[in-house]
Amino acid sequence: MSSVPPYDPRAVEAKWQARWAGDHTNEPDLDRPRRPFYNLMMFPYPSAEGLHVGNMFAFTGADIYGRFKRLQGYDVFEPIGFDAFGIHSENYALQVGTNPARLIPKNIETFRRQLRRFGGMFDWRHELSTTDPRYYKWTQWIFLQLFKAGLAFRKKAAVNWCPKDMSVVANEQVINGYCERHPDTKVEQRFLEQWFFAITKYAARLLDNLDRVDWSESTRTLQRNWIGRSEGAELVFTTAGGANIAVFTTRPDTVFGATYLVLAPEHPLVDQLTAQEQRSAVNAYRREVQAKDIVSRKVGDKAKTGVFLGSYARNPATEEAIPIWVADYVLMEYGTGAIMAVPAHDRRDFEFATQFKLPIREVVHTGEPLPSVAEAGVLVHSGEFDGLSCPEAQRRIVGWLQAKGLGTPQVQYRLHDWCISRQRYWGPPIPIIHCDRCGPVGVPEEDLPVELPFIEDFRPDASGVSPLARHKEWYFVKCPQCGAQGRRETDVSDTFLDSAWYFLRYPSTEFDDRPWDPARTTTWLPVSTYIGGNEHAVLHLLYSRFVTMALEELGHLHFEEPFPKLRAHGLIIKDGAKMSKSRGNVVIPDAYIQKWGADTFRMYLMFLGPFQEGGDFRDEGITGIRRFLEKVWTLAHEAATPAPDAGPGLPEAVQRKLHQTIRKVTADTESLDYNTAIAAMMEYVNLVREQGGGSRDGVEPLLVMLAPYAPHVAEELWSALEHDRSVFQASWPSYDAGLAAAGDVEIVVQVNGKVRGRLTVSRGASEAEVVELALRDESVRKFVDGKPVRKTIYVQDRLLNFVV
């Protein structure tokens, strides 16, 4: 055996990374691809700590898929970028006292270095950052398109306000009513005029299209639940004073049991319906509710609170006068902000009625104790509808009330309109100018981008207005419509808007005069495969779908679903817990890559467990992968200088195993089962070593299969076998199903379900043959032993079972 050079991953990886960059290996011809394949992964937020193994796990899994597609003959476009606006960057900047505009470029530089080092197949020509004015110019442009189409509008909405931060905080930053950063400070509720996108107009389409996309079922279920469609009816309760109170209910069949009404504290009719003697109690209650932060109002303890308004409404079914209450368990954002309470058949209403001694009337008899919420029973105490089943009664009662003008069938969605306003500094300014005469006016497209000014005092102050409003030269501007003095909108937009369209920009990053080039877009979009974490299963994906859908409708795109195929990867866990800075268990990959090489580390991460489920990061097992690559290294060098006595062709066992391995690695890589694909390659390598070592025919297909997983070492060994061109110009090996299936099989012989013997027979042997052989077996005979065989079960090529 000739001498094999040592495997030095650092040298090999540096060499091939330089070669790929120099040869433009990872840069497909975007204008004239033969078989375009857009391999997208969720772009990272460039944190100050750098890329961690969770990111790398996700990117490696996505990169393997892209490289696999490349080897199957596709022109793969695999871009990367940075989602760098947002509250995380801003809070970190506030903490260290440096403007985020200065911090982010450094963070991006670190990420870029780490991403190059791990060997992703990225097309760096098309890198983007959401903070780049060349990018957010078009984020603003999209806002304007939606604004012009009437899909962006303003309304008042509650926000969490931290008096210490002097700023708005997100729901996730409120911990039990206190600010995350100031645990002694209670968060308040404030009502501010905010910008919304009318995503609810698309609720039905967003829901229906889910049936037609190829996504993991778990992700689709999350989206369905989030959209939350429910069917029911809107019913009208009238008051003596002539007010109409509309309520939404999914159970119109229980309307005879509605013994009181509840309005949300913010309901516009509360003032009008409050009786004089109750006014101070009602006002006090409303103030109390407003003082609570949003989260504890929604999440908080389950004890019900509320106040009687002192007035009554008429139940449209019974015509009785029933009391009207205000309570915060009714939410203004859902339905009409008012409910008919049916305490006998709704847990929440039951709890409330019990507490405030309100009447409880059973109208659906199920035999269960109250409250009985099931729709399995017959109507009672419901006049002419007594005896009907619930579904039947729902139809009939809605029809009856509809005829009286007091009800209509209706579908409600849980989905809210998307609030895109952020009273913050670090985001793209919303491109609107407020004019006293013209109202909110869109910034003319030729004036985009509205640049975010670099300001030193980006800290919020007690005024409650955005830091941007303090910059007069930026803030005051002429109204584009009438030329009068106007003021810029000082809210910036939500980061979810930045990321709701980045995949549209990637193929067209070099064009500054259009957000995306029509020809490029037709060629490359929609995305071929999108791989990302399930933490974005709802918001990011839903917002991206909405933006795409709206842009399609406005004629800017030719498709309405951006991600026809989506796969969610699992999470990397460390010491049984999610990696997070607060737990202090974040692992940075750099030291591992330095020590073991990127190839070993990539494969190690994929070998931890199923990609779509995640795994527990411990570094003990990493040497196993390194040993495997060393073995491949040796085999390939043996193949490069074959022993003189090497015969032609592969030993039969190797040949068969090779075809079985190709079959398994192909199927497993396609389905993202990378851990078992790696195990299959290991088995093959073990067999080749047993059977005499490396040969060209045995090693070359292995190197191609290994290339997506360990691209650098695969390139190095491919070139050691005297190939001039990149291994990624090779094609994925095919297998011969006949060869893969050939050979003998071992059949298990059972007696009464217990394994008593094993037989080796040729594949496809007949039952009679196997039975005869089995009965000759010593240990099988011992258990059959003259007893009559009552039944024989034979499973071809697998098992024979005698029941005696």
Add this chain to the structure above:
RNA sequence: GCGACCGUGGCGGAACUGGUAGACGCGCAGGACUUAGGAUCCUGUGGGGCAACCCGUGGGGGUUCGAGUCCCUCCGGUCGCACCA
């Protein structure tokens, strides 16, 4: 509280439509080579038993010739949601 997913050797994990449980890897034990080995190679490795065999996929029950896989129930864990009328 509701919903989804999951419990397999010392560890990470394999196991197609019910059909050889523990692939592959780590670790561990013994051996070889070596001045040395935390390098490499070989052998073994679920538990019990000298053996024939017996037991074994969170606990209990069921269906079946046969259950990690299907059904019921209990226990434990992870994730998601948060009064959605």
